[in-house]
Amino acid sequence: MSVELIYDARNIVGESIIWDDRLKRLFWIDIIDKHIHSFEPNNGIHEVWKTPNFITSIGLCKNNDFIIGGMKNIYFWNLDNEFRQFTNIESHIPGNRLNEGVVAPDGSFWVGTMQKNFSADGIPTDITETSGKIYRCTADGKLEQMTKDKFGITNTFIWTKTGQFITADTTKNQIYRYDLDKKTSKLTNRKTILQYFDRGLPDGSCIDQDGYFWNCRVVGGSCIARISSDGTIDQVVDLPCSWPTSCTFGGKNFDTLYITSARFTMSEEHLAANPQEGAIFAFKPNIGGLPQNKFG
Secondary structure (H helix, E strand, C coil), rough: CCEEECCCCCCCCCCEEEEEEECCEEEEECCCCEEEEEEECCCCCCCEEEECCCCCEEEEEEECCEEECCCCEEEECCCCCEEEEEEEECCCCCEEEEEEEEECCCCCCEEEEEEEEECCCCEEECCCCCCCEEEECCCCCCCCEEECCEEEEEEEEEEEECEEEEEEEEEHCCEEEECCCCCCCCEEEEEEECCCCCEEEEEEEEEECCCCCEEECHHHHCCEEEECCCCEEEEECCCCCEEEEEEEEEEEHHHHEEEEEECCCCCCCHHCCCCCCCEEEEEEECCEECCCCCEE
């Protein structure tokens, strides 16, 4: 399967890539470099917006704005680079920050937290606590914790066709499946469906039309894996980067898989030999994906 480098972004931590089907553009963030990016594959136009602080995720809204995860706050953002604060998460836990943030099929915004792993200068710091949680935020501002389980690094939010929820803990190299209670919206009956896969660690994912999810394998995994909802690995696609971080289906008929990557913590020697780290990659997996959910 042919994987193409489509934009040499050289992101420090490229993350949270989405396809805006209204504008026919990719959007993603660079957490450490404090930028929001967009790219139009059809014409190669790239735009970038500087953000006032670190941001950690991006999603679409029904009103054409975007929903943004910051360090502690959720914001609304528009292409004029205007930020409007919506709500705050875990203000009582100063050592934590937001991480994964994805709009759910019901229009709510799910966000995970974790211990801060970089300083105010963007320098990497060690994770010493399993303090991450998963929250659901609705359009009326209601915020609820979805499970009492705690995570080292929350990553991957997938809602299955059968009403289950899949998520991962990067630090533990484990992927879990929960039952999602429709009445209470709580997560129950956690089951570990994949653990200790020896190609890196689980980062971001997206789901395809057949209900399989594609999981980026960060920290040296250099691949993306297609996995069933019971944890069976269907295929593994090698990538020309060692830290793939997030993925999304986009393009005409949602037939192209786009992938962000990172160069966080990599040595100058490694980057000199591998300058493509931090780029945006794409390939056609012979299966289509689904449009992004929209908040509201």
